[in-house]
Amino acid sequence: MMLNQRLTRLEASTGNKMMGAEDRGFAIERYAAAHHQCGCASPSAISVAAYRHAIETAQNPVSQRLLACWLPGDEDL
Template structure:
């Protein structure tokens, strides 16, 4: 799925509600797995701890969901 398609899908969802704890954990888990695989190719990528902090502390539902769709597998959005 291309980034533009993800953003269109995100905008269509309204982005009006914060993600549930289970959704946040799924997104963070997916990021951690992807980070571990691709870290050698992207050494300056945001760390899993920083990503978790960003997902858990943002106060904007849209921003939270935008962070969540950085990676493949955004079916949970």
């Protein structure tokens, strides 16, 4: 699924609100799994710890939703 499709689906589920702890946790788990699978294929991907910090400290819903949809190797950024 492309980034824009994931973003559209997340916007439909969260509206214009910040994500709850459970949704943030799911996004972090998904990113960690993708980061682990990519290995050296995406050397410029941010670390899981940096991703976790970014999604948990996002200041607005748009930024948080974008981060929640982003995976290492996304081609449509």
